[in-house]
Amino acid sequence: MYIKNSTQENKIFHNRAIIAWFLMLLFLSLIFARMYYLQVIQHQDYITKSEENSIKILPLPPTRGLIYDRNGVLLAENRISYSLEIIPEKLTEKLDHILDKLKNIIVIEESDITRFKKQSRQKRQFNSIPLRHRLTEGEVARFSVQRHHFAGVEIQSNQSRYYPLGATGVHAIGYVGRINERELKRIDKSNYLGSNYIGKLGIEKYYEKQLHGQTGFQKVETNVKGHIIRVLERTSPIAGKNLYLNLDIELQKYTEEILSKHRSALVVIDPKTSGVLVLASMPYYDPNLFVNGISYKDYNALRDSPERPLYNRAIRGQYPPGSTIKAFVGLAGLEHGVRTKYSRTWCRGWYSLKGQSHRYRDWKKRGHGSVNFHSSLEQSCDVYYYDLAHDLGIDRLNKFMKRFSFGKKTGIDITGELGGLMPSREWKRRRYNKHWYPGETVITGIGQGYMLATPLQLAVATTTLSNHGKFKQPRMVFAMDDPKSNEMSIISPIIQKTIHLKRQDFWKTAIGGMRAVVHSRRGTANKVGRGSRYRFAGKTGTAQVITIKQSETYNARRLKKKFHDHALFVAFAPLKNPRLAISVIVENGGGGSSTAAPIAKKVMDHYLLRK
Amino acid sequence: MNMQTRWTNKHFLHLDTTLLFGLLTLLTLGLIILYSAGGQNIDLMIRQLIRIAAGLGIMLLLAQIPIQKVFRWVPWIYLIGVLLLVLVLLIGTTSKGSQRWINLGFMVFQPSEIMKIIMPMMITWYLADRPLPPSYGRIVVALILIVFPVLLVAKQPDLGTSLLIASSGIFVLLFAGIAWKLILGFLSLVGAFIPILWFYIMHPYQQQRVKTLFNPEADPLGTGYHIIQSKIAIGSGGIEGKGWLNGTQSQLHFLPERTTDFIYAVYNEEFGLIGAGILLLIYLFILSRGMYIAAQAQDTYGRLLAASLVSTFFVYIFVNMGMVTGLLPVVGVPLPLISYGGTSLVTLMAGFGFIMAIHTHKRFLSQ
Structure with a gap:
């Protein structure tokens, strides 16, 4: 048998137990001090960050004003156009595979894919990213029938500018197009947050401010995936003014x-x-x-034509x-x-x-x-x-x-x-x-x-x-x-x-x-x-x-x-x-x-x- | 004290009502916050309730067994535990990049979890019936007994569990009274071991977690995301908190792993600094009662085992709160008795069962 000194062992143990208890107290106090630092001293900072996380301001784009001639003939209107959009996070198959399948029912050009991939690198995976704009009615119908094969691919409807008379009066009316980087520097960005278009030429450009209207906003609470949980505040957009021209179309x-x-x-x-x-x-x-971006081929044809159709004589x-x-x-x-x-x-x-x-x-x-x-x-x-x-x-x-x-x-x-x-x-x-x-x-x-x-x-x-x-x-x-008050x-x-x-x-x-x-x-x-x-x-x-x-x-x-x-x-x-x-x-x-x-x-x- | 002894003698059940009161308060608070963190999911609550019931059952069961009877089997259980750990590395089930489980067909079983209890018992068994403080030779053997299974668990890899197993063994040595100079020497050895740990043992994802600790903003969407969101949750809670079920960070899912490792952040977002103080007091109450029981134990076995189990329980608390508040790297350690999850809850309750047994079976020795 070994000789054990119980009193001695007891003393050492009690000694250590008391030290241990005080150390526990010390470390728990350290945690409490840390909590105090985060929850009291840095509280305001984190409140702000918490709101930035969950509260988002979403733009509500105004409807662009219409353009009529002197007799009330519609010259520029807003039509619903359909675009094909992909939410990368929701895809259940490889992107390339999906694209191959989509090509069978919808025309997708190499330039569409390049633009899509560029955008998808810049956005988070739960955002919806457009692949093709201006789908034809046939394409919309074909996709709708086969929608269940394409999880994560959706058809979105947008308002798109349309000139029902085509080329007639183009040098007077002008046209709108997607906002480019040079214009982005010039415009009031907050008023264009939800807008796709800006006047590029003609009346569309000269009366841009009146036609565009005022963007509204809604303050929403979103979850981590960006889904809206509830609307906290809402300022309605003010639609652009309709123009009546002296033009006799x-x-x-x-x-x-x-x-x-x-x-x-x-x-x-x-x-x-x-x-x-x-x-x-x-x-x-x-x-x-x-309106939705001219193809290089079409643009070059117009630009290089010896007749110079783009030239407003x-x-x-x-x-x-x-x-x-x-x-x-x-x-x-x-x-x-x-x-x-x-x-x-x-x-x-x-x-x-x-x-x-x-x-x-x-x-x-x-x-x-x-x-x-x-x-x-x-x-x-x-x-x-x-x-x-x-x-x-x-x-x-x-x-x-x-x-x-x-x-x-x-x-x-x-x-x-x-x-x-x-x-x-x-x-x-x-x-x-x-x-x-x-x-x-x-x-x-x-x-x-x-x-x-x-x-x-x-x-x-x-x-x-x-x-x-x-x-x-x-x-x-x-x-x-003014479409709201109907005042002319x-x-x-x-x-x-x-x-x-x-x-x-x-x-x-x-x-x-x-x-x-x-x-x-x-x-x-x-x-x-x-x-x-x-x-x-x-x-x-x-x-x-x-x-x-x-x-x-x-x-x-x-x-x-x-x-x-x-x-x-x-x-x-x-x-x-x-x-x-x-x-x-x-x-x-x-x-x-x-x-x-x-x-x-x-x-x-x-x-x-x-x- | 005599009152207590008489009381336990009179009654059929061996349990410490003071400790039980602390544990039940903690478990109740845990269920309240889990209801919020889990998005008011009733299924989740039922599963957690079943685990709590199982944990309480095991605790009550173990509290009835005199601890000396258990110690007879300890070396064998330790041996089986180590063999199972080897087996895990050979045929274990892999999930989320680590190999921790053995599939028994009817249930999945995690041997490292049992090691958390066996380790302090094994070291206690090895040291208790010899004179204390232990000799150098015995300290070396004890360290080998600790390091071997710890390395096996670290290899899975499961840094949190291996840390807890290691500390549960080392605490026995500390309470056994090894000299301060040895402790200091050991600490400097650990210091020297850190570079080896960093370069040869830690996986890149573990290294990343440590790096993230020091600069979470460097990678806000990747590895730093947990820490940033957790700190936002806690900090935005303020003194009074956002109120139960009203924490935006957790309810809108910005905070990851909110029912398990990061539940403490949910708690603090909703209950604030006041809630944090209350929770810390409950933990302190349980820790104090545990240390008191250890000090009152009448033999070295009970003393060392109880003190080690209580100290390990403290390590749980400190490591989890430390990582959630951004003081320590993220090592998957749950908040004891509150985080959602079965194995650690049952193991912890088993530990408290042993502690109660140590306290309520004293009369055998005293007479």
Whole structure:
């Protein structure tokens, strides 16, 4: 047997037991101290984190406003579109396997898969990620039948912008598209949290703020999988405003049909309201292609087409206005006292500056003989305006023309308008660091040389002339309504002014000359005026695309089509109480009287004579 | 004390009502919080109630047996336990990356769990009838007896259980009175062992858990997720807590393993610092009563076994609370008698059965 010292062992044990108990107390106190630290000292911090975990703010996107024409025809609407979405977490089979099976019933391109995989790496696995947008009805039906084979794959319905008339009016209406990164930097992100689209062009872009509306929000409690447990707070979205345009879509469509053979643009303005009735640029394209992202193939085809369908000729096409500006140059002569309506100029077929041998040719080789303002407009005599421009000088001419919005933007409510060019000494020095030559003033008198104008500017200037100087900003939109309150608000032009000439009858003289263009026997466009059921005023224009050498003459048959002259025509009708002002340009169309004037007449007839 | 002895003599059942009161209070509180943590799942509650009933039954049963009779069988049970642990590594069932179970056909059985009870009994058996403090030779043998099964369990791998088994054996040595210089030497040895543990024994997932402890935010969606969510749950509870069934972290499932290892976070989110204080007091009550029983035991066997079992119970509490509050790495140790799960509950209750037996069978020796 071993000798055990019970007392000694007992003592040691009791000693250790007491130490152990105190150590336990110490460590439990340590835990309590830790709890105090977490639950009292850091409490606020963790309360915040706990709420961040479970409380989420979800955007409620507003419905985009609709766009109607002046007669209530729907031009842009929101349709339900279906997209195929995948929740990776819910898939029961391998992704590649699922995709192979899906390809049998739905068209899935390689680019769809690439985009899907990129997005799925950026999001958590319980999020729904789109694979294909804009499913056809057939695809939706085929998928619905076989839905049970595809756990984790769902069809989601979204509101999608749709333009029921397709390409008609696209250069006026524009289109929406998915928000890109550049736009993301510019916009108020919180207002676009749930929005898929943003206006990219045209009215859709200019009126983006009104069309988009105000995003609503709901504060929800979600569980760890993101499912909503309950709604804590809700602010309803405010739908975008509906727009009513001045555009007459029926006339627009008719115009586009007439223009369809040409690269061309046509603008019609109602002189009373300065509302834009037609804004056509041809060729055009279907805006629906752009809404959910255009394919590279389609986009390249549009971009690389030599006809340049994406180019909005009506507001961005800057052309030499040619003879269409002669009425305004003539008015400048009267206003500055350089000419009276009786002053006569002898036209022998060419003009030259003193001491220079260069001959500025008239379109009529033999000349027009003695002409005054009226007959120079009627026959479009160039020499009268060469001489007049020279007498006025570029500075006075520039100032006067600018009063009619030449060389500056008209302020139309479409994004992207260009202002054309009204040259001056000052401009040439800044632009080219060169002196202004007198010869340059001479050709500016017939709208050649540096001067450029857009079809919209020509229509606006013609409107001003028809109104005897009353100018208003051209307007695409005439009213907006608030879908909630149903209140309609009229949009009136912001800038209104009147051009006061020294004598009110100057207007009559200019208009009389333009009336003679179409209604007199010698008028350059008398063919279109003959037999007209209403009286109107017009002016032809032919703009040279290339310079013809002194020793050569213009011969369309020997020139390539792209060097043919541009054909222009401006008009307003009827003569008394005009209801429309119009400008047409046909690129490389040849003569203004032969190509442009008949087009304008058809459009005017359609508008004025239809029942 | 005499009153107590007389009372137990008079009655048929051998049990310590004071300890039983502490345990029942704890189990009740456990059921209350499990109801909330489990999402008010009645099936879950019934399963836990069955386990509690089984645990109480085993406790009552073991409390009736004089502890000396059990000790006769201890070396054999230890031997069988070690053999079973070897068997687990050879033919065990694998689940969640570790091999812990033996499938007996009618039930799945976890030998490492039994080792938690056998280990302190084995070391007590080996040391108790020789003079204490034990000789160096005996300490070495005792350490070998401890290390061998601990390594087998660590190999499964089951870090939490091997830690608990090791501490239950080491506590016997400590209470047996080994010299302080040896304890210090041992601690420095453990310190030296840590790099070996890190580089040769620990699995990458275990290493990750330790790394996560020091910087949970480095991987918030991966390994740090448990700790971050647990701290958010506790911290957002505040002093009064969010109220029973109202903890968002647990009710909305942000907190993982909320019925098992992380139930303490649910408790604190809903009952706050006040609840934490109450729970710690209940645990302290049970620990104190256990240590008191150990101190009152009349032979070395009872003394060492009771003190070791109580201390191991404390290790459970400290390791679980430490990991849930972010003080210790995540080693799968449940909150004793509260976490959902069968085996540890039954083993712990069996341990308390032995402790009660030690207290209520004293008269045999005293006369």
